[in-house]
Amino acid sequence: MSFEAELEKGEFSIPECRSCDMVIWPPSEFCNRCFGPVSLRRGEFEGKVIEFSRQDNLYFCLVEFEKDVRILARTSESPEIGKRVKMSRCGISNGSYFFQVS
Numbered sequence: 001m002s003f004e005a006e007l008e009k010g011e012f013s014i015p016e017c018r019s020c021d022m023v024i025w026p027p028s029e030f031c032n033r034c035f036g037p038v039s040l041r042r043g044e045f046e047g048k049v050i051e052f053s054r055q056d057n058l059y060f061c062l063v064e065f066e067k068d069v070r071i072l073a074r075t076s077e078s079p080e081i082g083k084r085v086k087m088s089r090c091g092i093s094n095g096s097y098f099f100q101v102s
């Protein structure tokens, strides 16, 4: 099961090394520290807005999950730095990842 296969189904998960418990980001099949196998942790992850920008009436924000995972996500509400957000939608569209938080 890969991060990408899960994302394609609309599921967000965090890849973690089974040997050293390190979060593997960007996602990879093997740990970049010990080459151990990576497993996916599912859950309701809460992130924090680090930065944001506005393009027309869309907001894009950089969201940090679990300290190591930084994702560029869309949001419809006006974001604030430090605000807690949850992944509301994610997937792969036209070959690229998309994430939406609220």
Ligand SMILES: [Zn+2]
Pocket (backbone or CB within 6 Å): 017, 018, 019, 020, 021, 022, 031, 032, 033, 034, 035, 036
């Ligand atoms: Zn490892």
